[in-house]
Amino acid sequence: MRSINTPTISQEYDEILIHVKWTAPTPLDLHQADGGLLVEPPHRTGSTSAGIVVEVGPDVKHFSFGDRILDGFSLEQVVTLLENLVTAFNTISADLGLPTPWPKPEGYVPPRAKGKVLIWGASSSVGQLTIAVLKLYGYRHSKGAEEVFDYRSPSVVDDFLKTYQEGDASAFPLIVDCVGSQAGSVDALFKVAQSGATIAIMLPVIFMHATEEEAPEYSMDANTSAPWAGGVSLEIIPSLIADGYVTPDRFPTKALDSFWKGMSGKKLIWRASEE
Ligand SMILES: NC(=O)c1ccc[n+]([C@@H]2O[C@H](COP(=O)([O-])OP(=O)(O)OC[C@H]3O[C@@H](n4cnc5c(N)ncnc54)[C@H](OP(=O)(O)O)[C@@H]3O)[C@@H](O)[C@H]2O)c1
Known part of the structure; x- marks a missing residue:
């Protein structure tokens, strides 16, 4: 396996930097891996993520360092329900x-x-x-x-x-x-x-x-x-x-090849960071 390191860029304007803890694949990830759909190098993979805010740009109003997405739910649950x-x-x-x-x-x-x-x-x-x-x-x-x-x-x-x-x-x-x-x-x-x-x-x-x-x-x-x-x-x-209109899922972490074989009624998630 080849690993690629890219520099972390300082946040400007209303940008925020998130330390991703959990991610969930969507079919787009599969299409990118299989067929390069919408891939324009340099390209970062992953579309749905949940994590902790670690840096905010000067114009950001609603987030600050250490914020989690949707307090009251685990990041593991929330990542099943974003994109x-x-x-x-x-x-x-x-x-x-x-x-x-x-x-x-x-x-x-x-x-x-x-x-x-x-x-x-x-x-x-x-x-x-x-x-x-x-x-x-x-x-x-x-x-x-x-x-x-x-x-x-x-x-x-x-x-x-x-x-x-x-x-x-x-x-x-x-x-x-x-x-x-x-x-x-x-x-x-x-x-x-x-x-x-x-x-x-x-x-x-x-x-x-x-x-x-x-x-x-x-x-x-x-x-x-x-x-x-x-x-x-x-x-x-x-x-x-x-209000219970949608329910976050809780499913075990699996790999992209499980997704490739087809999932039904489940959302795959995996941990992106142990820290
Ligand atoms: N997820 C996103 O955020 C997102 C965003 C933009 C666009 N999209 C697009 O939206 C589509 C669905 O994405 P998703 O994440 O919801 O997919 P998904 O949860 O992985 O969809 C899998 C489900 O599709 C059903 N299925 C497969 N082939 C079918 C067919 N020919 N007719 C009817 N049902 C069929 C399967 O049912 P069985 O198990 O019964 O076969 C399975 O339950 C994809 O094309 C994706 O590219 C998704």
Whole structure:
């Protein structure tokens, strides 16, 4: 194994330096390791991290030396709920265009409260959190998803349409694709989505997964909206956890190859520093 040392740069403006204690991989880490997606040297790996503030720039107002992220929860718990929750919020607010007022007004009734939302890949980390945030804002079923279909079923698209299609209107005016795979989700959703539907696809769209012999093929152009558009307020996250809308996971540390083989309903984490 080769180790690379890079100098620690002094913090300027509103920058903060965090001593990372725990990290959790997302599929982007895999795509970077397998296919170099969005890698521009010098590149630092790792996307979701939790740790302790060790230096702040002169313009920083809300953090100081020694601060931990989200007091009241262990860093180990919190790291399971950062980037994926931001992604879920961005998808709902920026891509689907649904308002996410915060603090949520008393008795809030969302627009399109009775509209059906299709979440493809609801067992994924982003899918679970998208359901949690929709539930928070009063979309449909109080227990989360109203009906669950198995994506492996060859008749899954027909089953959706048989159950929900009424007349010419789109059966699902709002669709979230939490998988972003040409063969695994996009091809099916193409048949489900009709005129007037808004679809948010998690990027990248995967045309081909990496194999032992072949490099993966991705596209960052889903011809739809961008999941990473801004507009998320991080101060929402502590309340979501405290009020029980989302629950931090606690799972044992595992290696990236476990992630490569596929995880279901779990979030991998690992310790980045023993100090
Ligand atoms: N995590 C983030 O913060 C983040 C940020 C931006 C974009 N994204 C993108 O969003 C997508 C999901 O990320 P994630 O972190 O939520 O992934 P994840 O938790 O690793 O997703 C794994 C889940 O996806 C399900 N799945 C796999 N193939 C499927 C298919 N063809 N149809 C339906 N479900 C399928 C699996 O279900 P089974 O076990 O039943 O097979 C498994 O439960 C990725 O494409 C990622 O690049 C993620």
